Amino acid sequence: MDADSLMRAVAEDESKMVNSLVAMLRVRAVGPENEGQGEAERGIFLVNLVKKLGLKTIEVLESNDSNVPTGKRPNIIVRLKGRTSRNIWVVTHMDTVPEGDLSAWKYPPYEPKVVSGKIYGRGAEDNGQELMASLYGLKALLSNGITPECSANLLFVSDEEHGNTHGIDFVLAQKIFKKGDLVVVPDHGEPDGGTICVVEKSIAWLKVDVIGRQTHASTPDSGINALEVAARFMTDTVDTLRKKYSAKDRLFVPPTSTFVATKSDPNVPNINTVPGRQTFYFDFRVLPNYDLDVIMASIEAIAKRWEKKTHAKIKVSFMQRADAAPRTPENSEIVKRLARAIRTVRGVKPKTEGIGGGTCAAPFRRMGIEAAVWATIPGTAHDANEYANVADMVADAQVYAILFAGNSLGNP
Numbered sequence: 449m450d451a452d453s454l455m456r457a458v459a460e461d462e463s464k465m466v467n468s469l470v471a472m473l474r475v476r477a478v479g480p481e482n483e484g485q486g487e488a489e490r491g492i493f494l495v496n497l498v499k500k501l502g503l504k505t506i507e508v509l510e511s512n513d514s515n516v517p518t519g520k521r522p523n524i525i526v527r528l529k530g531r532t533s534r535n536i537w538v539v540t541h542m543d544t545v546p547e548g549d550l551s552a553w554k555y556p557p558y559e560p561k562v563v564s565g566k567i568y569g570r571g572a573e574d575n576g577q578e579l580m581a582s583l584y585g586l587k588a589l590l591s592n593g594i595t596p597e598c599s600a601n602l603l604f605v606s607d608e609e610h611g612n613t614h615g616i617d618f619v620l621a622q623k624i625f626k627k628g629d630l631v632v633v634p635d636h637g638e639p640d641g642g643t644i645c646v647v648e649k650s651i652a653w654l655k656v657d658v659i660g661r662q663t664h665a666s667t668p669d670s671g672i673n674a675l676e677v678a679a680r681f682m683t684d685t686v687d688t689l690r691k692k693y694s695a696k697d698r699l700f701v702p703p704t705s706t707f708v709a710t711k712s713d714p715n716v717p718n719i720n721t722v723p724g725r726q727t728f729y730f731d732f733r734v735l736p737n738y739d740l741d742v743i744m745a746s747i748e749a750i751a752k753r754w755e756k757k758t759h760a761k762i763k764v765s766f767m768q769r770a771d772a773a774p775r776t777p778e779n780s781e782i783v784k785r786l787a788r789a790i791r792t793v794r795g796v797k798p799k800t801e802g803i804g805g806g807t808c809a810a811p812f813r814r815m816g817i818e819a820a821v822w823a824t825i826p827g828t829a830h831d832a833n834e835y836a837n838v839a840d841m842v843a844d845a846q847v848y849a850i851l852f853a854g855n856s857l858g859n860p
């Protein structure tokens with residue numbers, strides 16, 4: 449079979465793919481931290497679907513979690529054996545964020561509607577579309593009698609939206625991946641499907657506690673105004689860091705590190721009191737060539753200076769820290785193979801980029817496994833009225849089919 453016939457075979461499954469996604473989205477899969485019951489029911493749905501599609505090698509790895517009714521968080525592996533000993537993986541997640549404010553939805557989030565080529569529902573884009581696309585891409589090989597070049601594996605994980613403990617981190621600890629495996633994580637992308645992400649920035653979420661001394665607003669000198677100290681320390685910190693760590697990397701948008709003050713906790717309830725305590729937060733996204741410890745040392749030095757000047761106490765601590773993983777080289781095997789498959793389906797040469805947020809690809813890269821992040825998505829993840837474009841799902845399924853088939857495809 450040649451690439452065109454395989455792509456046609458995938459396209460013929462369009463309505464099945466749509467129906468499968470709609471049916472899956474009806475089964476809520478929200479983690480216990482967001483008042484959900486986990487992914488167990490959606491996992492059962494998927495195992496049944498995979499069997500119905502004729503794929504026979506299925507494995508369910510369950511992580512124990514006493515916070516969900518079943519006590520288990522499932523992770524599902526589907527395999528189709530290839531001609532070589534090499535493995536390709538497509539890793540997607542089953543869980544979703546909660547639906548949020550119901551009144552903001554045009555259609556109920558768990559009763560998905562297909563309207564002018566769009567499937568509306570919680571989890572349609574994130575990450576249902578790519579889960580179904582990878583599944584139907586694999587199924588197309590099976591039903592057309594194509595043995596993939598590398599063994600083709602799908603992994604549907606739990607717990608992506610909250611910490612990965614019962615999901616990708618749990619699966620990685622089972623040592624089922626090995627060096628030389630090729631991994632695609634389709635959980636970030638652009639509407640045109642033309643961008644492959646190979647590196648992320650480091651992330652630091654910092655909490656700043658400023659402790660002064662509360663007093664009446666008419667006698668400010670008898671207290672220490674924590675809000676004013678916080679404001680001066682805050683602007684000094686972002687100004688200093690932006691100047692000091694100003695390197696650019698063309699792979700990223702924006703190309704620089706970002707140092708941003710974000711949230712502030714309430715201080716005093718009334719206007720005529722000088723606050724004795726102020727807590728606020730920074731969100732930093734840092735280019736991988738900078739060390740977060742070095743940046744933290746700069747912040748501590750700035751804090752010391754303001755403590756001396758104002759006699760307030762300034763405590764800075766990490767709320768979240770994710771050091772950037774090594775990048776997947778732009779000329780690595782997975783990037784080359786994925787780019788070739790995208791070019792075959794879409795006729796465009798994809799570009800590589802870096803992103804500001806963490807992805808499931810980072811833990812793979814830390815283990816020395818090449819992982820690329822790519823998908824064709826509209827950018828509605830976590831929003832009300834989240835949707836997936838049917839055409840994107842079909843085209844991405846074609847990309848996976850071509851990627852899995854590798855050199856098993858003949859010429860027309």
Ligand SMILES: [Zn+2]
Binds near residue numbers: 541574575608
């Ligand atoms: Zn996601």
